[in-house]
Amino acid sequence: MKQFAEYGFEGTSTRAIANAAGAAMSSITYQFGGKEGLYLAAADHIGEQISTIQLPGITALRKAVDDGTLPPTDAIITMLGGMADMMLDERSESWAAFIIREQQKPGEAFDRLFACFMQPMSEAMVELVGMVRTDLSGRKLRAVATGLIGQVIALRAARAAMMRILDITTMGDEERATIREAIQANARATLESGPQGRKGKV
Amino acid sequence: MKQFAEYGFEGTSTRAIANAAGAAMSSITYQFGGKEGLYLAAADHIGEQISTIQLPGITALRKAVDDGTLPPTDAIITMLGGMADMMLDERSESWAAFIIREQQKPGEAFDRLFACFMQPMSEAMVELVGMVRTDLSGRKLRAVATGLIGQVIALRAARAAMMRILDITTMGDEERATIREAIQANARATLESGPQGRKGKV
DNA sequence: GTCTATACTACGATAGAC
């Protein structure tokens, strides 16, 4: 996963992978059928990891909203916070680079990743945003939701530029909190710009 | 540029580049000193292209704001619209993939790209946002500005996922307008969530 | 300044020992 993320599929050699894993190169052929099989296995592994981390919390948030114990706005803010934390965590570096590369030229690995965690996460987000922004529907609603998600994605996809713009060299707890809170505040403003926000404001 | 964008540095062969260009592979060594020299030349080319397209408009916007003939909020909205149009244009595919790859493991090519157009664009954005969101400064201000920029960046970095979430298969003028307007509305909401927005609202 | 020819290294896949 690390190697594919850093050098891409074509740039990664099975020799280097086998060497880093302390195994023989021929074991890749035996266990995964070849380089491509190993790549797909890495994608599946990433999908399972992210699903395990993110989906339970999102399911709980959705349930709380449906039960009426949590305002949808708060659910969205919490969900975005969780996604931002994941993107800002250094452990997400390998798989994030893998997914970003795969998105530039999506293949079967992307199909699996999307179905595994992107689809359920984004659909939950669209539904929740739809509850708050009742003035929107269809593609307009989805466009607003992707904007919110986009702020989080850019934390990884354009990390190098973001760090320089923010004028930071290391990503510590303080920096993470500042970024997460800014994204959450931006999202709250977007959600409150709908009819409900206007009514209850000032 | 196209080859590096699609397959990455390691995944691109000088043979394939020379073949696509209809020239001899050895000419790369002669003209650019080798594969790496060609890569840096591609980065410089991208930087010059984007600078030419984006910087004049941004300079004009900044001047209009300084002259008092344009509200900073409108300047930010216009600027984000221009960036979104660039990201949504199919001609940006090659160089966008190049830059996104370079960000995952930034090297000298990233330094040049950042200095050439990212730095001037982001600094203009931070300054303009600072004029509207007078309640913010320093890193908090920069974090809000990066959130706005992030929505635009994600249009390219996570294009495959965005398309599926938006439930579209082709990016036509209609889709582009919907996405641009959603990002601009999100940005306006963020800008108006500051002290000036609260005062003038409802 | 661009070409062909070639040197040398590293690639992925496979065969066969254990």
Next chain:
DNA sequence: GTCTATCGTAGTATAGAC
């Protein structure tokens, strides 16, 4: 199921003709 050895191919760089 994992190893070593090896096959054929493709990588970058260079030498030298023109």
